[in-house]
Amino acid sequence: MAKEKKTKSMRTQKIISDTVVHVLLAVLAFIWVLPIAWIILLSFSTQKGSYVTSFFPKGYTLDNYHRLFTDTTILNFPQMFANTLIIAIFTCLISTFFVLSVSYCMSRLRFKMRKKYMNIAMILGLFPGFMSMVAVYYILKAVGLSEGSMIRVALILVYSGGSGAGFYIAKGFFDTVPKALDEAAYLDGCTKFQVFTKVTIPLSKPIIVYTVLTSFLAPWLDFIFAKVICRANAQYYTVAIGLWKMLEKEYIDKWYTCFAAGAVCISIPIAILFVFMQKYYTEGLSGAVKG
Amino acid sequence: MAIFQKKASDFATPYTVSNAVSKGNLITKLSMLIMGLGCFAHKQIIKGLIYLAIEVGYIWFMIKGGIGNLQHLISLGGKPQEEIWNEAKGIYEYVNGDMTILFLLYGVATIFLTVAFIIAWRANLKCAYKNECDAREGRAINSFRKDLKALLDTNLHYSLMTAPILGIIIFTILPLVFMICMAFTTYSKVNDNLTLFNWAGLKNFVTVLGLGNSIGKTFWSVLGWTIIWAIFATFSNYILGMILAIVINRKTTRFKGFWRFCFMLSAAIPQFVSLLLMRTMLKDNGLINVLLQNAGLINSPLPFLTNATWARVVVIVINVWIGVPFTMLQVTGILQNIPTELYEAARVDGANAVTIFFKITLPYMLFVTTPYLITTFTGNINNFNVIYLLTGGAPTPVGSTAGKTDLLVTWLYKLTIDLQYYNVGAVVGILTFIILAIVSLVTYRNTGSYKNEEGFQ
Numbered sequence A: 001m002a003k004e005k006k007t008k009s010m011r012t013q014k015i016i017s018d019t020v021v022h023v024l025l026a027v028l029a030f031i032w033v034l035p036i037a038w039i040i041l042l043s044f045s046t047q048k049g050s051y052v053t054s055f056f057p058k059g060y061t062l063d064n065y066h067r068l069f070t071d072t073t074i075l076n077f078p079q080m081f082a083n084t085l086i087i088a089i090f091t092c093l094i095s096t097f098f099v100l101s102v103s104y105c106m107s108r109l110r111f112k113m114r115k116k117y118m119n120i121a122m123i124l125g126l127f128p129g130f131m132s133m134v135a136v137y138y139i140l141k142a143v144g145l146s147e148g149s150m151i152r153v154a155l156i157l158v159y160s161g162g163s164g165a166g167f168y169i170a171k172g173f174f175d176t177v178p179k180a181l182d183e184a185a186y187l188d189g190c191t192k193f194q195v196f197t198k199v200t201i202p203l204s205k206p207i208i209v210y211t212v213l214t215s216f217l218a219p220w221l222d223f224i225f226a227k228v229i230c231r232a233n234a235q236y237y238t239v240a241i242g243l244w245k246m247l248e249k250e251y252i253d254k255w256y257t258c259f260a261a262g263a264v265c266i267s268i269p270i271a272i273l274f275v276f277m278q279k280y281y282t283e284g285l286s287g288a289v290k291g
Numbered sequence B: 001m002a003i004f005q006k007k008a009s010d011f012a013t014p015y016t017v018s019n020a021v022s023k024g025n026l027i028t029k030l031s032m033l034i035m036g037l038g039c040f041a042h043k044q045i046i047k048g049l050i051y052l053a054i055e056v057g058y059i060w061f062m063i064k065g066g067i068g069n070l071q072h073l074i075s076l077g078g079k080p081q082e083e084i085w086n087e088a089k090g091i092y093e094y095v096n097g098d099m100t101i102l103f104l105l106y107g108v109a110t111i112f113l114t115v116a117f118i119i120a121w122r123a124n125l126k127c128a129y130k131n132e133c134d135a136r137e138g139r140a141i142n143s144f145r146k147d148l149k150a151l152l153d154t155n156l157h158y159s160l161m162t163a164p165i166l167g168i169i170i171f172t173i174l175p176l177v178f179m180i181c182m183a184f185t186t187y188s189k190v191n192d193n194l195t196l197f198n199w200a201g202l203k204n205f206v207t208v209l210g211l212g213n214s215i216g217k218t219f220w221s222v223l224g225w226t227i228i229w230a231i232f233a234t235f236s237n238y239i240l241g242m243i244l245a246i247v248i249n250r251k252t253t254r255f256k257g258f259w260r261f262c263f264m265l266s267a268a269i270p271q272f273v274s275l276l277l278m279r280t281m282l283k284d285n286g287l288i289n290v291l292l293q294n295a296g297l298i299n300s301p302l303p304f305l306t307n308a309t310w311a312r313v314v315v316i317v318i319n320v321w322i323g324v325p326f327t328m329l330q331v332t333g334i335l336q337n338i339p340t341e342l343y344e345a346a347r348v349d350g351a352n353a354v355t356i357f358f359k360i361t362l363p364y365m366l367f368v369t370t371p372y373l374i375t376t377f378t379g380n381i382n383n384f385n386v387i388y389l390l391t392g393g394a395p396t397p398v399g400s401t402a403g404k405t406d407l408l409v410t411w412l413y414k415l416t417i418d419l420q421y422y423n424v425g426a427v428v429g430i431l432t433f434i435i436l437a438i439v440s441l442v443t444y445r446n447t448g449s450y451k452n453e454e455g456f457q
Helices: A002-043 A063-070 A077-108 A114-124 A133-142 A150-165 A168-176 A179-187 A192-203 A205-221 A224-230 A239-246 A249-285 B017-023 B026-030 B045-075 B100-136 B144-151 B156-182 B203-209 B214-249 B256-268 B271-282 B287-294 B308-336 B340-348 B353-381 B384-390 B408-418 B422-445
Strands: B082-086 B091-095
Touching: A002 A249, A002 B214, A002 B256, A002 B271, A002 B308, A063 A077, A063 A249, A077 A114, A077 A150, A077 A168, A077 A192, A077 A205, A077 A239, A077 B156, A114 A150, A114 B156, A133 A150, A133 A224, A133 B100, A133 B156, A133 B408, A150 A205, A150 A224, A150 B156, A168 A205, A168 A249, A179 A192, A192 A205, A192 B156, A205 A239, A205 A249, A224 A239, A224 B384, A239 A249, A239 B271, A249 B256, A249 B271, B017 B100, B026 B100, B045 B100, B045 B144, B100 B156, B144 B156, B156 B422, B203 B214, B203 B422, B214 B256, B214 B308, B214 B353, B214 B408, B214 B422, B256 B308, B271 B287, B271 B308, B271 B384, B308 B353, B308 B384, B340 B353, B353 B422, B384 B408, B408 B422
Parallel strands: none
Antiparallel strands: B082 B091
């Protein structure tokens, strides 16, 4: 009898704690989703200025999106989008090549400078990233990459140039590819380069996808490098600077809702890529050949 | 396979520069003067030509401008821009003066080229000595074709690493050296030293570290806030993210995927978007203040970003909103790996959820995630985005160069980009680096994942 009572009280306790947990989660999820919901609502809002009086807009319209992609007189959003896309594609190609080659060398090849290189890369990572920004700007200026359409090239170089130092995750993945496969290939007469391209790369899909996505996303997410290098050259702005500009004092009254529309347009594809990236990241962490 | 088990000592070869100088024959020794001679002597024509071309190119460069660059690096120039009356045209013409910043840049670049040349010179000597030994002992000397093939096999690291290392040297190391040089000059808007400036020794370090002037005072207060921020931002995210992950992972929690999706959503949208969004929501006439006023809860807007204490708390709280989902994603996998026996044993002993968290989960997680924690900590010290996009360092006291929420990095940005105090900015950057280096090298080198880097291979 007493035992029954005890299990019963334990069950009620469990139900109580379960409800508490679910209510708590619901409240937290609400807090986390609320700003996102609001910006989506705002992007469809008919209001004009930047002063909002209520959570839900007074009327709904698609004008903000329409204006964002057609009004190119002051802030040319389609142009910014194209800039960022071009920069992102080239950055992605160069960075992926750099990261994968360095990671493979660090993981599989043994040479004199290896340990030194790893230490140097770690030390370089400790400097504030844009501390050298001014210096980079002068270097780009000295070689004539700071004006006109060369700004795009400059941004590509800035985003991909130093990427060879960020090899830790991919190296960790290559470490999990069994060495026995390499050895079998060597016995069959493969050179090291063939092992890299024909054995390691085909087995490394998760980490390649992860590297491609991170380097593709970098130019979309970066704000500071683009701002320093573009300076006042509005036609080479990337999306991040454009959205930031829309909230500056001189533009905010006319562009507030367009900012929301632009933010939604940029966030949806990036969010989708991010979810993919997470999937491949976790797959990458769990190793190459299973079982 | 043996090649994978080599240790550093196994890289020792008899073909070193010192051996070449002391034991080499005449041709090897002459290679010190005429690069590539040791290759020509053993019919490696193309390789020899490459070495020779490097030497000729370097000497030509040094005569053309290199030596001048090095001299300018020491003197830094001093000729100001001048107006000269042009009789023929009847106008004043400007004659360009010296641009010290370019002297500094070209000087540093020349030093880099010289280092590269010395590396090539050493390689040339080693090659000459190796050829000599090979010929003496009757071994075949590699043809150029064989050398090329080796680049895809035994020397694969040369072919794969050259481009990335060049990238790092040009876009990371060269600018850093350049910037570090600036810390020892008078390059600053103060006293109009932007076109012409001079070496200043350690004066800027004294300015920043001393308490006698406004920059020094600002430095210490910004440093204090940076450390407080880094500690709070790191651990609030870490602990709250972990609790969230545990709560979602509980056996009886339903709709796990849905909850994870809700939180992941905010991690997935670009950080600058969510930060700008938060900034507009928290303004004096932003959504939150307006809603609270409409509801009659407050009379005047809450000073979220305009009062120093409010702003400091707000940036930490917003950082929780930004960062917790990331921690949750990182931690979930590790949590599932904690051996369940530990939990069962604890439950048998009558431990409640809180005790279990502090006695089992937290110690285990700390053990596994120390490197992650260190990277987050250093990342937070360098967390430019959150501060710059949210508050821009505001509120800024009148006459001060840094606001109350400015971190060292955002202050560095303001000093260099906005105020053009390049030398002081460079000093702040160096000091930030020193702080980070001490924190992370000491802790990181003591973690198992660094020591046993090859442990599991």
